[in-house]
Amino acid sequence: xxxxxxxxxxxxxxxxxxxxxxxxxxxxxxxxxxxxxxxxxxxxxxxxxxxxxxxxxxxxxxxxxxxxxxxxxxxxxxxxxxxxxxxxxxxxxxxxxxxxxxxxxxxxxxxxxxxxxxxxxxxxxxxxxxxxxxxxxxxxxxxxxxxxxxxxxxxxxxxxxxxxxxxxxxxxxxxxxxxxxxxxxxxxxxxxxxxxxxxxxxxxxxxxxxxxxxxxxxxxxxxxxxxxxxxxxxxxxxxxxxxxxxxxxxxxxxxxxxxxxxxxxxxxxxxxxxxxxxxxxxxxxxxxxxxxxxxxxxxxxxxxxxxxxxxxxxxxxxxxxxxxxxxxxxxxxxxxxxxxxxxxxxxxxxxxxxxxxxxxxxxxxxxxxxxxxxxxxxxxxxxxxxxxxxxxxxxxxxxxxxxxxxxxxxxxxxxxxxxxxxxxxxxxxxxxxxxxxxxxxxxxxxxxxxxxxxxxxxxxxxxxxxxxxxxxxxxxxxxxxxxxxxxxxxxxxxxxxxxx
Ligand code: FAD
Ligand code: MLT
Ligand code: ZN
Numbered sequence: 001x002x003x004x005x006x007x008x009x010x011x012x013x014x015x016x017x018x019x020x021x022x023x024x025x026x027x028x029x030x031x032x033x034x035x036x037x038x039x040x041x042x043x044x045x046x047x048x049x050x051x052x053x054x055x056x057x058x059x060x061x062x063x064x065x066x067x068x069x070x071x072x073x074x075x076x077x078x079x080x081x082x083x084x085x086x087x088x089x090x091x092x093x094x095x096x097x098x099x100x101x102x103x104x105x106x107x108x109x110x111x112x113x114x115x116x117x118x119x120x121x122x123x124x125x126x127x128x129x130x131x132x133x134x135x136x137x138x139x140x141x142x143x144x145x146x147x148x149x150x151x152x153x154x155x156x157x158x159x160x161x162x163x164x165x166x167x168x169x170x171x172x173x174x175x176x177x178x179x180x181x182x183x184x185x186x187x188x189x190x191x192x193x194x195x196x197x198x199x200x201x202x203x204x205x206x207x208x209x210x211x212x213x214x215x216x217x218x219x220x221x222x223x224x225x226x227x228x229x230x231x232x233x234x235x236x237x238x239x240x241x242x243x244x245x246x247x248x249x250x251x252x253x254x255x256x257x258x259x260x261x262x263x264x265x266x267x268x269x270x271x272x273x274x275x276x277x278x279x280x281x282x283x284x285x286x287x288x289x290x291x292x293x294x295x296x297x298x299x300x301x302x303x304x305x306x307x308x309x310x311x312x313x314x315x316x317x318x319x320x321x322x323x324x325x326x327x328x329x330x331x332x333x334x335x336x337x338x339x340x341x342x343x344x345x346x347x348x349x350x351x352x353x354x355x356x357x358x359x360x361x362x363x364x365x366x367x368x369x370x371x372x373x374x375x376x377x378x379x380x381x382x383x384x385x386x387x388x389x390x391x392x393x394x395x396x397x398x399x400x401x402x403x404x405x406x407x408x409x410x411x412x413x414x415x416x417x418x419x420x421x422x423x424x425x426x427x428x429x430x431x432x433x434x435x436x437x438x439x440x441x442x443x444x445x446x447x448x449x450x451x452x453x454x455x456x457x458x459x460x461x462x463x464x465x466x467x468x469x470x471x472x473x474x475x476x477x478x479x480x481x482x483x484x485x486x487x488x489x490x491x492x493x494x495x496x497x498x499x500x
Contacts, residue, residue, distance in 0.1 A: 098214025151182025
């Protein structure tokens with residue numbers, strides 16, 4: 001999951017920690033109101049077809065081999081699929097889907113399985129279509145900055161390959177070591193640099209996808225400008241595997257900056273975060289490439305569970321601000337001047353600025369590894385909310401007051417530059433009564449504040465009943481019409497995204 005050696009060691013300890021724990025409850029038992037659709041049950045004949053198509057090694061059907069594909073990253077949902085398929089080509093994906101459509105077998109597309117809303121694993125026994133073996137880079141054009149690759153390429157590996165050509169991916173997230181570009185596109189992933197490079201709807205130039213009936217849709221344009229007809233690629237960006245399986249993508253990649261600096265600040269109040277963000281936009285201007293925040297609980301969790309060290313004293317809030325550009329001296333001077341200014345004006349109480357790669361990595365770890373660290377708390381109720389910037393942190397004190405001793409930790413961190421907060425409520429074990437205290441309350445508050453119940457993680461399995469808090473009935477009806485048109489037998493990722 002994570003890039004460097006110490007991250008790999010930490011992941012191993014996380015795996016050991018979890019393998020000593022009991023498996024998460026099956027989704028069908030935890031959510032008994034959801035009934036299995038009228039799909040076929042996998043038979044030996046179906047399996048034989050898949051083995052004939054892919055060969056024995058690319059069809060997993062031993063329950064122990066299928067287990068990790070049935071459980072999501074945060075161990076919140078668990079399906080019981082007995083079949084994982086690993087196609088290597090678009091044609092194989094097409095044959096799998098047309099067979100499944102004809103035989104009414106439900107399918108769950110899966111990339112790196114790092115999704116945080118339960119969308120990437122089956123709810124019941126859906127066949128898992130894993131893109132892990134579709135991982136070839138097809139071309140990188142260092143003049144236009146256009147990358148063409150298969151959907152199963154790991155984000156971090158793309159980053160490395162592009163780096164050799166002086167380019168970079170326009171997105172970066174803590175899961176980069178495991179998530180796959182097809183998963184990123186299918187979730188319209190946001191991440192740490194969206195403030196600078198915008199979201200994938202802008203950066204994806206083309207998509208090749210396979211519809212539920214096996215038809216291949218080739219929208220693999222490498223052109224920056226192409227206004228011929230409807231922009232079909234957008235149907236697949238962010239539709240979380242419900243409208244088609246993404247098999248190839250074309251991404252417009254920016255130039256890799258030659259100068260990079262990072263600051264870590266301690267602040268006394270959320271108002272000071274807002275003022276510092278405003279000043280960062282004005283004073284850092286075009287070199288601002290990331291603006292993140294975390295509260296004391298979030299920093300505590302990485303200090304406690306991962307033994308990471310903070311370079312500054314303790315404060316109620318922290319910010320991570322990154323600059324990137326092409327003139328090291330100029331950028332560093334600008335960031336140092338900014339730090340002096342915000343400290344001189346009492347907005348930032350303590351801070352450090354660095355451009356040393358090791359020190360920058362250590363600061364990023366404090367922010368990026370919160371998700372991983374929180375899992376040691378036990379079970380996580382996880383929320384990914386967009387809010388008007390002034391209300392960004394407002395849900396956290398409300399949840400603390402509402403839940404009292406029911407929660408062991410309530411933490412808030414996220415992409416302040418994009419108005420996207422991650423609210424995480426830790427408890428030792430999943431409890432239905434705690435869930436009822438949180439939902440739909442948290443979504444009602446979000447809706448009252450005119451926010452979105454999913455900023456970047458998507459709707460997946462856990463949020464379809466709440467989509468109406470952020471979308472009008474007419475919009476939901478249009479989504480249902482599109483789904484019916486593109487997947488009339490509803491075989492693609494059922495029970496996800498749309499209310500069922
Ligand atoms: P999966 O988890 O395998 O799948 C996600 C969804 O996409 C599922 O609905 C699945 O069915 C569908 N899907 C996957 N591949 C395809 C395909 N080829 N065709 C059609 N559908 C497909 N997300 C953010 O937005 N921003 C962040 O900053 C961020 N940080 C994270 C940090 C950590 C530590 C972790 C664990 C997760 C983070 N995430 C973040 C969530 C997650 O990494 C992203 O949603 C990511 O884009 C998922 O990619 P994946 O390959 O793992 O997809
Ligand atoms: C993040 O910003 O760290 C991710 O979206 C993951 C999370 O919400 O935990
Ligand atoms: Zn995030």
